[in-house]
Amino acid sequence: MKITLTCNTGLGTGGQGVCLANAAVGLSKLADLTVYCSGVEKPQTHFPVNPLGYSRWSKRLLATPVLRRRHDLAVLLSDLRFDHQVSKQLQSQPCDLIMGVAGQTNLSFKTAKAKGAKTWLYCLNNYLPFMQQQIQQEMKSLNDPTVATMNPMMLHRFSGECQQADLIVVLSEVAKQSFVKAGFASEKVAVLTPFVDTNRFRPIPKTDSVFRVLYVGTIEPRKGITYLVDAFLKANIPESELLIVGGTSTRALRIFMEKTLNKHSQIKQEFWDFSSADPTEIFGKSSVLVLPSVEDGFGLVALEAMACGLPVIVTSQCGAADVVDNGVNGFVVPPRDSQTMADKLVYLAENTAKCLEMGKSARNVAEAQTQARYQDNLSKIFKHQGLLN
Template sequence: MKVILTCNTSLGAGGQGVCLANAATGLKNLADLTVFCSGNKTPQTNFPVFPLGNSQWSQRLLSTPILRRRNDLAVLLSDLYFDRQVNQQLKSQDCDLIMGVAGQTNLGFKAAKAKGAKAWLYCLNNYLPFMQQQIQQELKVLADSTVATMNPMMLRRFANECQQADLIIVLSEVAKQTFVKAGFAAEKVAVLTPFVDTERFRPTAKTDDVFRVLYVGTIEPRKGLPYLVNAFSQAKIPNSELLIVGGASTRGLRRFMENVLSQNSNIKQEIWNFSQTDPTKVFGQSSVLVLPSVEDGFGLVALEAMACGLPVIVTSQCGAADVVNEGVNGFVVPPRDIEAITNKLVFLAENEAKLVEMGKAARITAAQQTPEVYQQTLNKIFVEQLSL
């Protein structure tokens, strides 16, 4: 069987790239796999990978100051370019199954299905109109004029992809329910929970006694960082620090961060590339990770933190809630609930023995999400879907 996997990112780069790499490794064990990705460098793998370059128009838009705020258009142009390249490649490629990332594979699906192939839509977020709704709500709260929502054309492409898809694969039960609530049949949506490298992401000894709250990720509207900042400030925990690892994606959030950093000496911002540096340098010096997302298909960083022995606080609209056992390895709070985050932070800061116990439980949970379990789930999906 010939399988084509497509994703408009570099293999292994960032959360999307890691999910792509995991899926590629799993599919390679089941079929004759070819991967199409973006970029110009061909990674060293034991299966064919073809980088298809990047959209020059998207790059020019992002490099033009007056247009830079049109991130929605830049993403759309990038995805359109990538999808067209995949469409061209498929004219000379055999294909029995195509698995493509949501928003990036409308033309690719059409080309593959014209050859009689099955199409699986790989959605790394929640149902995109739900995601759009959450982002727009945040932009009103932030009074941010930056265009950080999805372009209407992207949503139309996504709707076409869903219509063409024989199966939709998501990262969590949380994400699946957003599709089910939108009217999709439950049997059309399969959950493939990600895993992390528990050798790279591992517990290490903390070298100070600061109660350090960690956030890792792009500072964008759907990630809900202002709720964490307000909760941390409200908690007033002695000898504490909030470490924010990541850059801001919108002008309004950049201004927000400038104000926060100028007014709070115990809130810090750093930029780390975990694909090139030891992640334990950050996770190992932290006490708890908080992912206050108002929308997140999974939030792989939560599982990475758990592998490093940190309890986590996530929202009920974050897919990582799937692996959180309330009060055992972390907490699940309602989205946008500052008081709930505050209470959990205070509880962990005042109960060191419980914090340590929950951290150990978190590591056990992460260690159970193995590549073998991932492969078994993928095998099951393969057997059930391709025998229909």
């Protein structure tokens, strides 16, 4: 069987790229796999990887001062180019199954289906219209009309992909339920939980007494950073620090971060490239990771933090809630509820032994999310779809 996996990102780069790499390794063990991704460098793999470059129009738009705030248009142009390139390749390549990331594969699906191939939509977020609703709600609270959102054409393309898809593959039960609530049949949506490298992400002894709250990720509207800052200030924990690792995606959030950092010395911002840096340097000096997302298909950083022995606080609209046993290895809180988030921070700060115990439980859960378990789940999906005996 010939399988094509497509994603408009670099293999192993960022959360999306890591999920792509997970899928690539799993699929390559079941069939003859070819991967199409963005970029120009070919990673060393035992299966063919074809980087298709970048969209020069997208780059030009982002480099133009008047237009650079149209991030939605830049993403759309990039995805359209990528989809066109993959479709062109598929016209001359054999393909029995294509698994393509949502928003990036509408034309490729049409080409593959014309050749008789099965089509699997790989959705790394919740149901995209639900995601759009959450972003629009944040637009109002941030009072920023330039906030990053999804272009209407992207949503239209996504609708077409869903109609063409024989199966929709998501990262969490949380994400699956967002599709089911939108009217999709439960059997059309399969959950494939990501795994984490527990050798690279591992616990190390914390060397100071600061109760350090950690956030890792792009500071974008759907990630809920404003609620975390509010929760941290409400908690008012002695000898504490909020460490935010990542850059901002919008003007309003950049201004918010500048004002926050200037006003509160115990809130800090750092920038790390975890593709090359040792992640334990950040996770190892932290007490808890908080992922306050108002929408997140999974939030792989939560599982990475758990592998490093940290309890985590995530929202009920974050897919990582699937691996959080409330009160055992972390807490699941309602989205946009900064007071509940603050209460959990205070509890962990005042109960050091319990915090450490929860961190050990978190590590155990991360160790259970192995590549072998991922492979077994993927094989079960193939069997259920009649693609494997």
